[in-house]
Amino acid sequence: MTFIINCNIFTPPKMGIRMSEKRNSTGCQICSFRVMLFNALEEDELYKLNACREQFLIRRGEVICREGEPIESIIYVNQGLIKLHKRVSETRSQIISIARPHDFVGLLSVFSKTKYYYSITAIEDSSVCFISKECILNEIRSNGRFALDIITRMSRITDDVLESKFALSSKNLRGRIAHILLDFADNIYNSNEFRLPVSRREIAELIDMRTENVIRIMSEFRKDRLIRINGHTVEIMNPEMLRKISSAG
Amino acid sequence: MTFIINCNIFTPPKMGIRMSEKRNSTGCQICSFRVMLFNALEEDELYKLNACREQFLIRRGEVICREGEPIESIIYVNQGLIKLHKRVSETRSQIISIARPHDFVGLLSVFSKTKYYYSITAIEDSSVCFISKECILNEIRSNGRFALDIITRMSRITDDVLESKFALSSKNLRGRIAHILLDFADNIYNSNEFRLPVSRREIAELIDMRTENVIRIMSEFRKDRLIRINGHTVEIMNPEMLRKISSAG
DNA sequence: GTCATTTTATGATAATTATCATATCAATAA
DNA sequence: TTATTGATATGATAATTATCATAAAATGAC
Known part of the structure; x- marks a missing residue:
């Protein structure tokens, strides 16, 4: 001690x-x-x-x-x-x-x-x-x-x-969200479905964005069927598209 | 060899x-x-x-x-x-x-x-x-x-x-220019007057900006008498103000 | 269960930054 | 010296992002 x-x-x-x-x-x-x-x-x-x-x-x-x-x-x-x-x-x-x-x-x-x-x-x-x-x-x-x-x-x-x-610094906001979601999926959870351990604010703090924009773009991704959100659980439905968004960023 | x-x-x-x-x-x-x-x-x-x-x-x-x-x-x-x-x-x-x-x-x-x-x-x-x-x-x-x-x-x-x-990632564009100029002055040259060893494009690449904005803001700083530019030589005329701009960023 | 606080969601507007365009100046290579 | 290329400078416009506002949902403490 x-x-x-x-x-x-x-x-x-x-x-x-x-x-x-x-x-x-x-x-x-x-x-x-x-x-x-x-x-x-x-x-x-x-x-x-x-x-x-x-x-x-x-x-x-x-x-x-x-x-x-x-x-x-x-x-x-x-x-x-x-x-x-x-x-x-x-x-x-x-x-x-x-x-x-x-x-x-x-x-x-x-x-x-x-x-x-x-x-x-x-x-x-x-x-x-x-x-x-x-x-x-x-x-x-x-x-x-x-x-x-x-x-x-x-x-x-x-x-x-x-x-x-x-x-991240060379990506736009969508690219950053895509990047961090893929990072969670590939490097922490090894699954396209995971319980997001951090709030939208914390994501914003991690990738240098404003909270509102994190919320907005995740909603947009959900609307576009790139991801599915159920409470804290996120499932990546279209990893290829997310990867494209991340690298185009 | x-x-x-x-x-x-x-x-x-x-x-x-x-x-x-x-x-x-x-x-x-x-x-x-x-x-x-x-x-x-x-x-x-x-x-x-x-x-x-x-x-x-x-x-x-x-x-x-x-x-x-x-x-x-x-x-x-x-x-x-x-x-x-x-x-x-x-x-x-x-x-x-x-x-x-x-x-x-x-x-x-x-x-x-x-x-x-x-x-x-x-x-x-x-x-x-x-x-x-x-x-x-x-x-x-x-x-x-x-x-x-x-x-x-x-x-x-x-x-x-x-x-x-x-x-840098929490600073606006002016804050970044101020930051990098002060960095050159304080940590490389130990002088408020120095020959800038890098182009505006390289400064942009160093601090994540577009070249035009680097040029623009350095011109503005010169117009505002924060710095003096003579060829490649830069002299910081108002370090206190630059520091303020850098931290307000 | 209640209540206060935080988080999520969305809309509108303002500010910042990038992009495109044009021109001049400086540096480099032949 | 000359031609070419790159760098610097500035103006205008478009795109992106932040900020402000409002409301609903979720969370945590009691």
């Missing part, structure tokens, strides 16, 4: 699960983070890093870390979706990215900065691991294979954010 | 300078890349990495690497300015970033990808060092302090690109 004090987790009662059996093979199986590290670490290194790790259940809407807070952990998503977001003005925010299962939460700036320049909030009920940044830095210093693995994995996250951002 | 074959450098005659005296202290002084590494490497590691390095003079406008080419080097700028750019359509390109002296050229994707997803071109006559990616990866594997240094330095570049991109 030593590092968790510096991160504001609000909901009492805390539903944290302390991994009390550090060598328990049952724990080993259910924790994808541990599995992920398996290749780059020796058993004792795995043990050492695991000792710096805490796993928590986070409720939908809970703020995990706020902009300006010191970065003392690397956060990994076992389950759920997490948004990185930044306030732009009194009334506007941007969502930088959505971290999905088996992603690290955050960008590589966690290594070059001491404070978060964004906030982190759970979009849906999630299970995350907090790993002490200091422990990771120590491991990097003494294990180059681990260093490379971390660079590769975390740079992939940052790359995706960057590529998506550049792609 | 073994790794340079895989990167298209076109201009004959090649003005490359081969660092023939690998332990020559004169060479050590003029190469900022070598100075940069000093803290993280032992002498023999420095020697080893230096053996994988080639320094070149690149002419303004020369393409250093093209989108789709394999990534086999890490590129470092000793002198000059280098743009990372990507074609969006037949007629449109985006400039991802401009690398300045003492920067690495490229993003952290060089570690997670095998091919460049952007092209690299010299904006002005430049001196760059190509360091074999394989050598760097080997060094990372065996030297955690170096790994950490590389992560930190290269992630800073990627961070800057990301932060700038997000900042």
Whole structure:
């Protein structure tokens, strides 16, 4: 519990699960983070890093870390979706990215900065691991294979954010909506039917649009039978056309 | 010369300078890349990495690497300015970033990808060092302090690109011009008077605008006495107002 | 279940930005 | 030096997007 004090987790009662059996093979199986590290670490290194790790259940809407807070952990998503977001003005925010299962939460700036320049909030009920940044830095210093693995994995996250951002900036509004719907379908849910985890406002914040226009264009897509909307569930009916709209954008 | 074959450098005659005296202290002084590494490497590691390095003079406008080419080097700028750019359509390109002296050229994707997803071109006559990616990866594997240094330095570049991109996307057109002029003044030239190294079209590609609007707004800023333009030289006459325009964006 | 707040939906209007057109100037190559 | 191309400049118009307004539906707290 030593590092968790510096991160504001609000909901009492805390539903944290302390991994009390550090060598328990049952724990080993259910924790994808541990599995992920398996290749780059020796058993004792795995043990050492695991000792710096805490796993928590986070409720939908809970703020995990706020902009300006010191970065003392690397956060990994076992389950759920997490948004990185930044306030732009009194009334506007941007969502930088959505971290999905088996992603690290955050960008590589966690290594070059001491404070978060964004906030982190759970979009849906999630299970995350907090790993002490200091422990990771120590491991990097003494294990180059681990260093490379971390660079590769975390740079992939940052790359995706960057590529998506550049792609979106050359699209018109319809192209952006098409892009984000296809992203959800192809990269998060692997299905053309999914429960949209974010509101129209959050979509707007993710793709740099006004909420009204998100609402409007999704209605239009529904009217044109490109998608079907039933409550929070969206089904893509015409993926080819959506792809065309996205790339023409 | 073994790794340079895989990167298209076109201009004959090649003005490359081969660092023939690998332990020559004169060479050590003029190469900022070598100075940069000093803290993280032992002498023999420095020697080893230096053996994988080639320094070149690149002419303004020369393409250093093209989108789709394999990534086999890490590129470092000793002198000059280098743009990372990507074609969006037949007629449109985006400039991802401009690398300045003492920067690495490229993003952290060089570690997670095998091919460049952007092209690299010299904006002005430049001196760059190509360091074999394989050598760097080997060094990372065996030297955690170096790994950490590389992560930190290269992630800073990627961070800057990301932060700038997000900042720009919430600004209007005037705010973007103000932002980029201040960026040149504060972060590249450290002076309110500088020779603009890029055309209006390139500025447009850098900040997601149409060329005509870049021209128009710079003319307007000149008419309003916020800047003075004389040939390629720009002088910021009213930095406070530019800052206000940039943040109001 | 009630109530307050937020979200979704739609219409109208205003502002911003892109596109098209024309002309002049500057840079480059032969 | 000359011809060509690209860059800069400006005007007019069209398209896109934001903003403002109103209303209905959904959500969350008590």
